[in-house]
Amino acid sequence: MSKNANINNDTVTEEKEYSILNLGPTHPATHGIFQNILKMDGEIIHEAEPTVGYIHRAFEKLSERRPYNQIKPITDRLNYCSSPINNFGWDMTVEKLIGCKVPKRVDYMRVIVMELARIADHLICNSVIGVDTGAMTGFLYIFQWREKIYEIYESICGARLTTNIGRIGGFDKEWSKETWDKINHFLENYPKALKEFSNLLERNKIFMDRTINCGPISAEMALSYSFTGPNLRAAGVDYDVRVMNPYSSYEDFKFDVPIGQSGDTYDRFMVRQYEMWNSIEIIRQAIKNMPKDEPVKADVPEFFLPPKEDVYNNMEALIYHFKIIMGEMDVPKGEVYHCVEGGNGELGFYLVSDGGRTPFRLHYRRPCFIYYQAYPEMVKGIMLSDAIITMSSMNVIAGELDA
């Protein structure tokens, strides 16, 4: 226990004595490095105090020294379950700063990858809720589909977990036929697997008894704690950045925003389930309406690496190549805030540029960090085992929490 913790042990009264329990930092059920100091009354949590920062890597300080295209690998490591969303979020922030308009085709391709990432993110979260309630089957069954999504990433950009996918201004190249085959295979077969996964849990009496009314949060509370994403929607507020502030041509797509009622673990689970179905639908629409005969990059030679043969044969391309590699891109002065709907809420980038080679200040608005502070309030008075599934249903990702 940290010596500066607010919870102290001298709480003996005449009637009863509380006991202090350290849950974490490394506990198999917390799925990451989280510490919670719990003041327990038997099995019931009387008070909780989270300690965060175990994997803090000073991203904001690092970003102040890196050229714009080298910041992208940092964003991979925020919410590493859905890193393409973070990557594109950063790309779009820089595009907003330099005033670059990307072709529709790039927007649609980004939407496909971002929705695949959302499926991967929700799929992990939901199957892990199953594991924590004692249902291992769904997790083992559905997890191979995350693997299929990672294979799609791999055939687009060569990486699987920390993707660093795409470029500022678009994609590095047209996707191969193999990629499209993989996406089509996924769209054809994944819904069946998701259906079976739903059958395992959604109307399962044991699962419902376990999760309904477990760790609920009211809409007012959720709003005052600045919840975003599925956790806010589960509480009954239909805020989705994709609808309210459309980016990357999301206004072209038709999809529902599922909302819950009581904001408990079951609602959070169900909201994520519905969002996975929505994501499949969005990907289908994107493939159907994909503009053909458009380039996969915007015309921003100052930011987008030229083809290698041009570098050897063309003076201008060589200059741009050199400037990009040395991080000497010219950016305007200004400050922008851009947000995307990440796997677990509004992921924002607040970027202040003074015209230099690196950002003057870059702040990541990490949804996890902001909503995790409501956790002590949510677990007050419930059982320890319920606190575990409340945490996994909030989808707190250590990388994003600690940045």
Added chain:
Amino acid sequence: MSKELLDKVNQKLTVNVDSAIVSAEMSYDFPVLTIHSNKIHETLKFLKEDTELNFHFLTDLTGIQTADEKQLGVIYHLHNLPKNLRIRVKTFFDINKPEIPTATDLWPAANWMERETYDFFGVRFKGHPNLKRILNVDEMDIFPLRKEYPLEDQTRDDKSDKMFGR
């Protein structure tokens, strides 16, 4: 759309909170207000509780140091969800007396964000219930995001970066 919002907020603030505004401008798609640091709490309270503006959602709170290294700033991003209005509120104060009132009484969500700002910039939020470091170790005695603390060890001479360094 956003320009109209800026004008409206500007006008309402001028009437309701006297001499609070330093400047009001558009920055890309965002209306930005700069407020005197002694009026910041009053302004935020007004922006939150005014029935028409009703910026009830604190999207983000963070700190910044000005380029001359003499001032610190705190930046609030506010959001009105039903009308989908967003605004950025900034306030700056002297780095030697980094004190402003807390916003935790308006938004509980400000708690950890203010702790993070304190942790990295050393801004002391008056009235904060539990102002201590959050991401860094408790024993740390510097505020690492201030520009006076460079990222790399400055005593090294094997990594000269005179040509391209900041």
